[in-house]
Amino acid sequence: MSSTTPSFLVIGGGIGGLAAALALAQDGHDVRVLERAPEFTEVGAGLQVGPNASRVLERLGVLDAVTATAFFPNHLTIRDAMSGERLVSLKTGDAFQQRFGHRYFVAHRADLHHALLTACRDSGRIELLPGKEVVEVQPQHPGALVRCADGSVHSTGALVGADGLRSRVRRLLVGDAEPVDSGYVAYRGTVPIEELAGIGGLREPDSMVIWAGPGLHLVQYPVRRGELCNQVATFDTRRYTQHVGDHGAQLRAAFAATCADVRAGIALMNSSRRWPLFDRPPVTGWSRDGITLVGDAAHPMLQYLAQGACQAIEDSVALADRVAAHPGDPRAAFAAFEALRAPRTARVQTTARAWGEVLHVDGIGAHLRDALAAHQAEDDYSVVDWLYGFDAAGTTNAAPQAPDTAHCDPAPDTALHTTREIPA
Template sequence: MMGSSSTPASDEILVAGGGIGGIATALALGRAGRAVRVLERAAELGEIGYGLQLGPNAYRILVELGIADKLKEVAFYPNNLVMIDAIDGKELTRIELGDAFQERYGYPYSVIHRSDLHQMLLDAARALPGVSIETSRGVASFTQDATGVDVVCEDGSQYRGAALIGADGLKSRVRASILNDGAPRVAGQVAYRGVVPIEEIEDATHADDVVMWVGPDLHLVQYRLRGGKVMNNVAVVENEAMRTGRAETIGPEEMEAIFSHCIPSVQKMLGFVRKDRHWVLQDRDPTPGWSLGRATLLGDAAHPTLQYLAQGACMAMEDAVVLARKVTTTPDVDAALVAYENERYLRTGRIQLSSRFFCGFCHAGGGARDVRNSIVTKRPKGSTFEIDWVYRGIDL
């Protein structure tokens, strides 16, 4: 939203949101010598959720941000990505993540707890003299003029800066002011998650892998976290009622009914997910125009995606590095933000659409399941052709 102000603009860049994307942005800009102020709505900083997969493209970004060495202390490095049919228990395909994979992409594949990654980014950002991080400062509105942006927070506090970066998530208020395009799309799926000690996993066949069991309207993912000490479990289900707009979510009993056709070992794994909390999955269509004058969007505020390529947080961190580079190499702020969007729009849009495709691919039933299984079992050994473009990352 445009406006006017007689107050001289600060050179400080304001970031709405203190999640992974917002803190990565502060870190990237701070390392480039820019003053940054993060305005976070919550009273305390932290990440809600469980595990994250970090492809080599994301590992490369963490190298760029100077914190990859810290990753080794808390991450787990799986041996393979494995897909198994949850109905008959047959392995369909795998991608080996060993030496050949790392030689191809230059960096490893790792998995990490969301809160551990967030804390790594936060510690590094706080160590920079130009970075300020404030809590209980949810951005409510903003106006801008030719020289800066004026932000009003929910508690009435006001800030003026050179630019505003909306990293305030799926239901971004900054997005509502820039695009005003309504609520995110409900994907018709619900996720249940849980973390248990590794000792509770009786079948250790895939304990060192990222494994996905796929079936009609369902999938279940497992991988180890925190140096291998715990197992992350994610069960996702969908049904026709959810896809057509049913307001209520799929409850635990309905989740178990959808999984009832799976082999017993997969059904037993539902005991590893919490039943008292769920996530309704949402995304958006690729949409241009996230930059307006001195304001722009980043991460889920710009391009929320389903989790089927495991790239949501990865894209937010890529955004942060590209944004920092544009802002520090292009003197005109408006032009820098447009250049940032132009560089990110098609890549992130492809992630959004590809994730939707892989959702249908993983959740296939009936004849579509037969076709899916035939395709993936014939994949060339060691091939990564479907996701090569993702893992090769961006130009730095």
């Protein structure tokens, strides 16, 4: 069964794939989306959304739908997981909104995915095909021929790979090895706010709180209008090799020495499932001959800046705008898209790695981190201007952008824009 695809074919129906499809459709293009799962759904729990992604969601017309059930924290706070002491906090209220044009909010991943899915269905230009497991991608200059496990074949001159960390499309373009295993794992889940507060496990109910400790951290923030608390417990499994095979015992051992607030949260974690944390170093070469990548397929990153989904959302309008700038020429459009996005996403990838080291540092390093954090004012947004002030959507309400050489994050300047050339 062969099918000639509309203007664009997107492989992957997650947040990145749907956002890309929606942005292209809103510019007048017909799009087909192939999703391997039997239905379009999103797994996971909470999701943090910074202003850099909010302004894109606003342009896509889904921001109101996403924020209808979201929670807007008043602070982003880091606390010591061992002592409970507050280390640093950033206000995210009126002054934050005035600077960046949008509040910082947290939502359930399923709510964001549903808003994008509904908008795609309502667009009239997007064909959504679930149950399409891609088994082969053949380049055809330009574009590709895509074969699915059900025997269907889809031919396109413009292919967008949004198929995640282990992207089949990426292997065709970049051909790199397995993703990098950080050694850390994450346990994720939501619990009723009342249940967590009832056992003393919610120190700041109006904030997004990171409890940082040696080789571990716990993130807590409300979702679904503040009715649930999303928790993410992360730790370095290499420190607890005696508990290999018993995930619950390993989780409890990792957080056994933390303060009472953290232990209360850990006591409510479901330890039956966990996610190993992978990323890849930044690369170039992920756009060629009418094929490109978005989201984790192009630039998978560790979770420490909460930017994985946000960068995929940024990709969507950047891609659509480059297509609009190169009408009828997806090869030129995709090349321009990568040239625009690669430095930005490389910086986020490498800074996420650096922030992981900052959160998990031990000994004298932790004392130095805490001493520096103590001097950070709650309304000093210079440290996040580069991240939240970035304007992928082309609107005018973002914070002014500093020159690209003026780095305000803890990663070394030489690492922030490093990419690795992959021969074509």
